Amino acid sequence: MLDQTNSSQSSATRNKTTPLPKLAGLALRPVPLFVVQPVLNRLVRDISSRRPELFERLGPHINTVFAIDVEELPFVLALLPDPQEPRLTAHRRSENIASGASISGPFMTLFAIMDGDEDSDALFFARDVEVGGNTEAAVCLRNALDDLEGSVVDDILEIGGALYTPLKIMLAHLRKSEAAP
Amino acid sequence: MSASQTAKSNRPELICPAGTPAALRAAVDAGADAVYCGLQNATNARNFPGLNFTPEALTQSIAYAHERSTKVLLAVNSFATAPETELWHDAVDIAARENADAVIVADIGVARYAADKHPDLRLHLSVQAGASSPEAIKYYCREFGIARVVLPRILTVTEISAIHDEIPCEIEAFVFGNIGMMAEGRCSLTNYITGKSTNMDGVCSPASAVQYVKNADQSLAANLGGFEIDCFAQGESAGYPTICKGRYLTPARSGTYYAFEEPISLNLSSLLPELVAAGVTALKIEGRQRSRSYVKAVVSSYRAAIDAIMEGLEPDLSTLISLTEGGKETQGAFKSKKWR
Numbered sequence: 205m206l207d208q209t210n211s212s213q214s215s216a217t218r219n220k221t222t223p224l225p226k227l228a229g230l231a232l233r234p235v236p237l238f239v240v241q242p243v244l245n246r247l248v249r250d251i252s253s254r255r256p257e258l259f260e261r262l263g264p265h266i267n268t269v270f271a272i273d274v275e276e277l278p279f280v281l282a283l284l285p286d287p288q289e290p291r292l293t294a295h296r297r298s299e300n301i302a303s304g305a306s307i308s309g310p311f312m313t314l315f316a317i318m319d320g321d322e323d324s325d326a327l328f329f330a331r332d333v334e335v336g337g338n339t340e341a342a343v344c345l346r347n348a349l350d351d352l353e354g355s356v357v358d359d360i361l362e363i364g365g366a367l368y369t370p371l372k373i374m375l376a377h378l379r380k381s382e383a384a385p
Numbered sequence: 386m387s388a389s390q391t392a393k394s395n396r397p398e399l400i401c402p403a404g405t406p407a408a409l410r411a412a413v414d415a416g417a418d419a420v421y422c423g424l425q426n427a428t429n430a431r432n433f434p435g436l437n438f439t440p441e442a443l444t445q446s447i448a449y450a451h452e453r454s455t456k457v458l459l460a461v462n463s464f465a466t467a468p469e470t471e472l473w474h475d476a477v478d479i480a481a482r483e484n485a486d487a488v489i490v491a492d493i494g495v496a497r498y499a500a501d502k503h504p505d506l507r508l509h510l511s512v513q514a515g516a517s518s519p520e521a522i523k524y525y526c527r528e529f530g531i532a533r534v535v536l537p538r539i540l541t542v543t544e545i546s547a548i549h550d551e552i553p554c555e556i557e558a559f560v561f562g563n564i565g566m567m568a569e570g571r572c573s574l575t576n577y578i579t580g581k582s583t584n585m586d587g588v589c590s591p592a593s594a595v596q597y598v599k600n601a602d603q604s605l606a607a608n609l610g611g612f613e614i615d616c617f618a619q620g621e622s623a624g625y626p627t628i629c630k631g632r633y634l635t636p637a638r639s640g641t642y643y644a645f646e647e648p649i650s651l652n653l654s655s656l657l658p659e660l661v662a663a664g665v666t667a668l669k670i671e672g673r674q675r676s677r678s679y680v681k682a683v684v685s686s687y688r689a690a691i692d693a694i695m696e697g698l699e700p701d702l703s704t705l706i707s708l709t710e711g712g713k714e715t716q717g718a719f720k721s722k723k724w725r
Contacts, residue, residue: 261405261435320407323679326708329623329648334599340434340592347435350676351405 237279240294243367248283248292250363251356259287261348265341271303276311285345305341309333315378318349319357396695397661400458400557401684402673404436409446409457411677416688419456421489422446422673423587427469428476429460430491430513431673432587440479447483456486460673461499462511463587464492464570474498481506489535490514491570496529509533509557513570513584519551526554533557535669537569538651539718542659549664558660561683562671563710564651564717565589565629574628578610595626607631616641622712624648630710646725648711654687654702656719657694679708 272281284291313332316322327333335342401417403409412420423429425437447457459480465473473495480488481503490496491513512535516522525531533555575589576582583589598606603619607626614631617623630648632641690700
């Protein structure tokens with residue numbers, strides 16, 4: 205009978221052990237939040253207007269605040285996916301964010317999920333990502349992102365504006381790193 | 386030789402899951418012969434939050450699939466409960482109206498309605514019906530015109546072959562994905578704690594009743610309906626938060642143990658040639674709750690494997706272990722009756 209444990213390096217494991225590319229690491233060094241926040245404000249508004257379908261799968265959880273804790277970032281993100289007034293804000297870890305659900309993991313892992321390139325269940329099984337608080341809200345957000353044609357990363361790469369230029373360079377670089385064997 | 390015997394060794398269909406239109410497109414593009422999906426309500430056994438199809442999304446998805454010669458099967462495979470049976474009837478009507486290639490049913494009331502109201506609509510018998518004997522399967526074929534049975538995961542390949550020779554319909558068998566307690570359609574464990582039914586509400590361990598709590602020692606507790614059903618040590622692989630795969634304490638043992646079964650996934654890649662030889666018409670991948678990335682990876686691998694087998698080559702499915710529950714895989718009851 206076949207009954208074996210994982211012996212080969214999974215894509216999940218690969219992401220877990222993939223270090224953040226140097227360029228991205230430099231960009232994510234501790235920065236003042238007032239520098240990051242305008243980009244986040246614009247980003248959440250632009251994505252919301254381009255992707256109204258994103259909210260359909262969230263149901264009542266358009267009113268849930270999601271804390272997104274990316275290990276390598278010097279701050280935690282709080283997302284309120286309200287189609288009327290979406291918010292994405294950066295907070296220092298010392299702040300107590302009133303969130304309904306939380307999702308945490310390494311940058312490259314969460315990036316791969318957002319880019320539709322990894323299976324979040326497998327990453328959860330491998331303990332690469334963790335979910336806290338309202339599990340239903342987290343599942344809805346996962347399903348909403350997963351049903352997008354293309355991905356949010358595609359959107360960011362397509363949106364114009366000087367404000368996004370550094371972000372675009374970084375995302376293109378991350379995708380190249382993601383695709384590398 | 387019966388008509389069903391001539392089906393042996395024909396090229397099997399690859400039946401793939403889709404929880405969203407994006408996953409359906411991924412399955413079609415990856416080489417699925419048919420994709421199964423459900424509506425956003427209790428009429429199907431994967432009634433999870435944020436998952437499944439609106440009637441409008443189903444229309445568009447069927448068009449996408451049919452343009453690429455892929456079939457779409459609508460799962461209406463939970464058990465209709467009074468006084469809300471109209472919901473199940475509506476789902477069958479939607480399938481007929483939108484030209485779904487088949488409806489997957491489990492409930493005899495739903496099967497009766499579909500057979501009477503839409504006699505040209507092809508019916509498949511869901512695994513949830515738990516039909517595992519020639520007599521039971523022939524009953525469904527005779528009464529409702531069932532064209533295909535999805536066999537419960539309690540039979541060996543030898544038993545499947547024997548059943549094949551006695552029944553007048555096609556056989557579909559699971560080959561990959563989640564594997565639960567083997568009395569499908571009869572499990573009420575989730576009701577016990579959450580009040581929600583796998584069989585009637587279409588949801589096992591509803592996400593609204595699940596909570597993960599990280600402890601000071603970095604272990605992760607999985608709670609269902611306020612009860613801790615497992616606790617994973619730091620770095621230990623996790624599984625779905627279902628009662629059947631939880632670990633429990635008992636005075637008779639030291640430490641926790643899996644009282645029912647372990648987090649593990651079915652993977653019958655090495656049995657594919659035997660299944661084909663046994664007359665299985667369709668090979669089914671589980672996982673409507675999984676992402677489009679999972680669908681793409683598993684469907685692509687199984688597509689290549691089936692094509693390889695049909696050409697007499699050795700299939701390679703070694704990359705799928707990363708997508709299994711708990712990082713473990715099993716052949717379940719297909720090789721022998723015992724799989725623990």
